[in-house]
Amino acid sequence: MLNFSKINIFLIYLVFLLISFFSILNFQSQQDPLIDKKVNLGLDLQGGSYLLLEINSDPLIKEKIQSKVIPLKKLLKDNNLNYSNFKINEKSLSFSVNDIEKFKLFFFSKKDNFLNPYIDNYNSFELDLEEVDKSRVQVLFSKYGLLTINNSALKQSIEIVRRRIDDVGTKEPTILQRGEKRILVELPGLKDPERIKNLLGKTAQLNFRLVEVNEEFGVDKLVSEIGEELNVSKRIVMSGENLIDAQPNFNNQSNRPTVSFTLDRLGAQKFGRATTDNVGKRLAIILDGKIISAPSINEAIISGSGIISGNFSFQEATDLALLLRSGALPTPLTVVEERTVGPDLGEDSIKSGITSLIVGFVLVILFMIYKYKIFGLIANLALIANLIMLIGVLTILEATLTLPGIAGIILTVGMAVDANVLIFERIKEELKTEKSIIHAFEIGYSKAKITVLDANITTLIAAVILFAFGSGPVKGFAITLGIGIITTLYSAYFLARHLTSIIVLNKKEGKVNL
Amino acid sequence: MYKNINFSSKFKSANILSFFIFIMSVLFILFKGLNYGIDFKGGTLIELRADSKNINISEIRSSLNSINLGDVNVKEFGKKGDFLIKVEQKMENNSQLVPEIKKTLINNLNAEINFRRVENVGPKVSSELLQSGIIAISLSLIAMLFYIWIRFEWQFSVGSIVALFHDVIITLGIFSVLSLEINLSIIAAVLTIVGYSMNDTVVIYDRIRENLNKYTRLNISETANLSINETLSRTIITSITTLLALLSIYILGGEILRGFSFAMILGVLIGTYSSIFVAAPVLKFFKVSYKTLEKKEEKIVP
Numbered sequence: 030m031l032n033f034s035k036i037n038i039f040l041i042y043l044v045f046l047l048i049s050f051f052s053i054l055n056f057q058s059q060q061d062p063l064i065d066k067k068v069n070l071g072l073d074l075q076g077g078s079y080l081l082l083e084i085n086s087d088p089l090i091k092e093k094i095q096s097k098v099i100p101l102k103k104l105l106k107d108n109n110l111n112y113s114n115f116k117i118n119e120k121s122l123s124f125s126v127n128d129i130e131k132f133k134l135f136f137f138s139k140k141d142n143f144l145n146p147y148i149d150n151y152n153s154f155e156l157d158l159e160e161v162d163k164s165r166v167q168v169l170f171s172k173y174g175l176l177t178i179n180n181s182a183l184k185q186s187i188e189i190v191r192r193r194i195d196d197v198g199t200k201e202p203t204i205l206q207r208g209e210k211r212i213l214v215e216l217p218g219l220k221d222p223e224r225i226k227n228l229l230g231k232t233a234q235l236n237f238r239l240v241e242v243n244e245e246f247g248v249d250k251l252v253s254e255i256g257e258e259l260n261v262s263k264r265i266v267m268s269g270e271n272l273i274d275a276q277p278n279f280n281n282q283s284n285r286p287t288v289s290f291t292l293d294r295l296g297a298q299k300f301g302r303a304t305t306d307n308v309g310k311r312l313a314i315i316l317d318g319k320i321i322s323a324p325s326i327n328e329a330i331i332s333g334s335g336i337i338s339g340n341f342s343f344q345e346a347t348d349l350a351l352l353l354r355s356g357a358l359p360t361p362l363t364v365v366e367e368r369t370v371g372p373d374l375g376e377d378s379i380k381s382g383i384t385s386l387i388v389g390f391v392l393v394i395l396f397m398i399y400k401y402k403i404f405g406l407i408a409n410l411a412l413i414a415n416l417i418m419l420i421g422v423l424t425i426l427e428a429t430l431t432l433p434g435i436a437g438i439i440l441t442v443g444m445a446v447d448a449n450v451l452i453f454e455r456i457k458e459e460l461k462t463e464k465s466i467i468h469a470f471e472i473g474y475s476k477a478k479i480t481v482l483d484a485n486i487t488t489l490i491a492a493v494i495l496f497a498f499g500s501g502p503v504k505g506f507a508i509t510l511g512i513g514i515i516t517t518l519y520s521a522y523f524l525a526r527h528l529t530s531i532i533v534l535n536k537k538e539g540k541v542n543l
Numbered sequence: 544m545y546k547n548i549n550f551s552s553k554f555k556s557a558n559i560l561s562f563f564i565f566i567m568s569v570l571f572i573l574f575k576g577l578n579y580g581i582d583f584k585g586g587t588l589i590e591l592r593a594d595s596k597n598i599n600i601s602e603i604r605s606s607l608n609s610i611n612l613g614d615v616n617v618k619e620f621g622k623k624g625d626f627l628i629k630v631e632q633k634m635e636n637n638s639q640l641v642p643e644i645k646k647t648l649i650n651n652l653n654a655e656i657n658f659r660r661v662e663n664v665g666p667k668v669s670s671e672l673l674q675s676g677i678i679a680i681s682l683s684l685i686a687m688l689f690y691i692w693i694r695f696e697w698q699f700s701v702g703s704i705v706a707l708f709h710d711v712i713i714t715l716g717i718f719s720v721l722s723l724e725i726n727l728s729i730i731a732a733v734l735t736i737v738g739y740s741m742n743d744t745v746v747i748y749d750r751i752r753e754n755l756n757k758y759t760r761l762n763i764s765e766t767a768n769l770s771i772n773e774t775l776s777r778t779i780i781t782s783i784t785t786l787l788a789l790l791s792i793y794i795l796g797g798e799i800l801r802g803f804s805f806a807m808i809l810g811v812l813i814g815t816y817s818s819i820f821v822a823a824p825v826l827k828f829f830k831v832s833y834k835t836l837e838k839k840e841e842k843i844v845p
Contacts, residue, residue, distance in 0.1 A: 382797070
């Protein structure tokens, strides 16, 4: 165990130097990095906001099932099927039909089925059929139909969330899908997430609808921002989809903030027609079911652009313009988890983390020298090499360092010496019976090897499980702990062993002070 | 540093003590319960720093009473002027809660307030976090069980798991007695304790296995005693270096790591104790001898 070939020694130190090289990368200047790799600081250390958003696809499913009513009735009529008792439920449609078997035939037809398209990816129809009794059926989305709706809503939501956050202009945001219903948003450096939370909390469905004077069928009663109750037609003149741009402005006369918008060609046509036909009436501008303002149409607007003036501050006008530009979310989003750390707490955490690391390190080093003298020094050199390699590996992986991650490094310092302690204690035992020092070291190293491996693999198992199940900062702990074990084994079994061999082989038959 | 302490003579009294503390811990966990933090219970946590040192807890409490929050917990946190506010979760969606609390405090307190940390965990997420925490700990126990089973004999595997249960339950029991908060970092600590305690047990088991083969005339008590003594200085030195590192985190690592490092310190102490006084006696209970090892011998010896 103490004999190293030249090539072995070369390889051992080459690997060490290569990995160590990466740890230096963290200290290079930010402007002109040689290799753009460094350990990232977690949100708990650099400050920032972590948000977990969840989409709620229920309203969307309700909307989608309602959109099936007309094609369904058409299918029934076209095929001379008599139906009665047609009911629209939350997530299904139910009705009685005279010939269920015949209906099924058309319902589950793979050819030109507008009502119930076949989803090739999943080998399933979009809709499913349940027979309530002999004549009554219930139409609802199939498992894969729901999945398709959910997935596309999630994808679309991620896109809109990205646009909104990019528009606010925070640095290096992370936006990722988490599971089937969730979006993870990380905003480093963000001090107060309230504005972003507000922006993400609005679906921003924009509608233009006419205000009807007399109350009749097809009217919604909506309250405007200033408390006025208006009857608004259910017919949508134009919606936010037709918007291509929106910008905050100031109205020169009233000196109040406004939002100007530009419409696409289709939108301009629709808007032009509606305003031409309804001069004198009021047009309600509705965002998420609330009237922002309801100006009178003074003249036809055919330019394809307009101005929304409401009772808002400039900040609100800016946010409204941003929401309109980025488009509507398909479903409402809720924040199900939020963690925000202020930048000064992050700084404090780094400071206290590093202080405790240095103090822990020095204590362990002093203890080892006291205990094992020259070999303690070797263990300490191995420990320092271990730390440098640990940081190097973290850099190569571009891992995220969190506060618990720093704790993991400190713990590694405490536990890393264990490998050398095991070996040295074993050698001590062997020295009692063995005359030859070299022989004692040989046997000590080879006997302790299995124990060291067994003991470290158990901790590694714990670290791997922690990594798989932990979230955020805790994952950072698992990473440093796990990598720490591997670098520990390397430094104890290669570096420390080689250094030991130099001392032992040079001493020959003298006394060893262990 | 070879000692000759008669550990095996103390096995019985140690086991009675362990059993008693274990049962007490279970009772505390069952009846007093664990003090789950917002990670696992849901709710809102706000850490704030007031620039004026004259602000006291009652001022914060009374200003928060003006808005109806339900169960609010305010305590001092670290330095003077630092406070931690915890609000229990009442409903699924309370997006206005945090801005409202912030506004109330800014308006009512006569000081510049810096909101250093805000955490808000919904009930669904918190129950998922608790679930995955429990799964992670159970999975790690099962993984250890199998690892030891593969590397040793089943008796060793059972012994190490008994020791691990002992460590985890007593650590949680102490957390229950002291009403310390259980959060995500405590789960991390418990898993690390599992790893550390296992590490310690493996070292002693390894030596027992070796000595069973070497001194076939010794019975398991004598072998265990010999092995514990032989590895004792290593056990103590490693515990000391690990504790030095942990104490450094506990004292200097700041408020956020305090619970974590405290759990780890408990775990290292209990884990070291259990390797000697729980894991080894289990082998005695199963009457393990060199004959037990014969089947696997060829595979193990390197």
